[in-house]
Amino acid sequence: ILARITMRLSILSFAACAACMTHAWQPTATVQSSAFVQARGGVADNAAAPSSSTALRMGIGSGARRIRDSIFSKERSREDLKIGIAGFYDRSSKLWEEVWGEHMHHGYYIPEDRTDHVQAQIDLIDEVLKWSGVEDATSVVDVGCGIGGSSRHIASKFNCKAQGITLSPYQANRGNELAKEQGLAGQTSFQVADALDMPFEDNSFDLVWSLESGEHMPDKTQFINELFRVAAPGGRIIIVTWCHRDLEADETELTKKEKRLLAKINRAYYLPRWCSVKDYVDILEEKGMQDIRREDWSYIIAPFWKAVIKSSLNFKSVFGLVKSGFSTQRGAYAMFLMLRGFNKGLIKFGLITC
Template sequence: MGITSTMKRVRDSVLSKERSREDLKIGIAGFYDRSSKLWEDVWGEHMHHGYYVPEDRTDHIQAQIDLIDEVLKWANVTEATSVVDVGCGIGGSSRHIARKFGCQARGITLSPYQANRGNELAKEQGLSDSTSFQVADALDQPFGDNSFDLVWSLESGEHMPDKKKFVDELFRVAMPGGRIIIVTWCHRDLEEGETGLSKKEEKLLAKINRAYYLPRWCSVQDYVDLLEAKGAKDIKREDWSYIIAPFWKAVIKSSLNLRSVWGLMRSGFSTVRGAYAMLLMLRGFKVGLIKFGLITCTKPTS
């Protein structure tokens, strides 16, 4: 990379400039290629937040597993035969759901490291026949129409630069009558009369976006509106920000131990910047700007 290109990246980072869709794809893949091993070494195979009820629980890895089960319970999912995990990480959710329901699960991610590691773990856990992982774009999924009776997206929607296309693809691959679950970070719903977030709020989100390779945010209500426009049935939404809140402090604390600091240094600048951005996320949550939103619906049978 030349000096001019490096200077441009530094300038864009300082100014929190918004990235193009192609830059986001490249950045997301690289970010998770570099950071996933460190996360797994510290937190295990589940690359998402935990379920903290009661809020003082300290079994963080079990809390991550419980989040999957509690989201499924919340969405009234008691069985499945074929699942797609959109933004699968290293496949923790896919393997857990495959074991839970005895079903087939496919996972997609932009990160080659994550897809390879997901398949390695599936083999180690005796799940190669029921789970598989591949590199693919959530906005252009490599699956046929009406393929899955459970479409699962846990903490990946925030990476999608085109939320309408994202919802369109989730709908397309879902079977008629199939369940769609989106769990994602959103900004707060706009109040009546507001046309957008404040400049201060936008500035905070822009800084987070640069660190985590995120596009512009949307609200939970925006997702509901998109689903209603698709004719979705049984739409349900909820804010679980308070339920996952203790996980932020646990992750930040874990990043300060010697092992994690050394891992951060070895993982490169973008991973270090991502660790710093956790403090920005915590600030956004505390002021009510950032929400941990749950949205679910079923695809019409006709």
């Protein structure tokens, strides 16, 4: 109940800020907007303008409705997903970096009461590498690299080369800027590319790294095919991704309630249909992959979403959300849905390596 109340208050606060700022930037004229005229059934242009309180209520209501309606919309096409993902991260990455830094992924929370969230994110990279048995690398591809935090950390850790790909031009440019600032421009590079059709030769990398990007892939089989294609013989593939729970032996699909929750998250984060960790393992086995391992780290990253939600409720974050636009605001709303999914055991933080 408390989570629902907090979620509704947060939505209203985002919408209220947007309404307040929009109203503050409007000239104090008596001429009404066409939308207001139509809502009143065609009031004359010289009719009295709505009061400030009325305008604010209208702004809050329309803002909240827009978020709600968009989340309940239908599934997107593959091309819409590709365009939407690029636009979403173009608009939201700057705000994320301002609040959370260069790492755009979960953190490693052991012990679970740790409060240094940036270090928790760095530790997640190191712990995943350790879990996967990776002690060295010479050439790395970061599939879905964000602004390059993982790439630069791995390149520095192993003194190796790393290339990152993303659908977002902003992220690719920012990744290269940060590489130059950190003295890693000679070791790392970032470009716009599609993970389902990577611009690399076969057998190019001894470490193929995908940290929280697999959930965006509309064709999981093609995604695995590309990871396999660019991996060098004897190389290591690591996939860390959001999944839904494995189905029980007597189940053929998720419950309707579970599917509705995931559909709402899909709209906000530009995701296709979800799969389970078992689905990934099945694809890898069909490809003839060897040394396949899997693990559920949901309990390890559990405090992350609460920390993100808390960080989003300060003035700087709310103001940044208003400036970032609607899709980022909708993504902020979906944080509560993600937390609900984890708490219900529906959403899993899956690790797969081979």
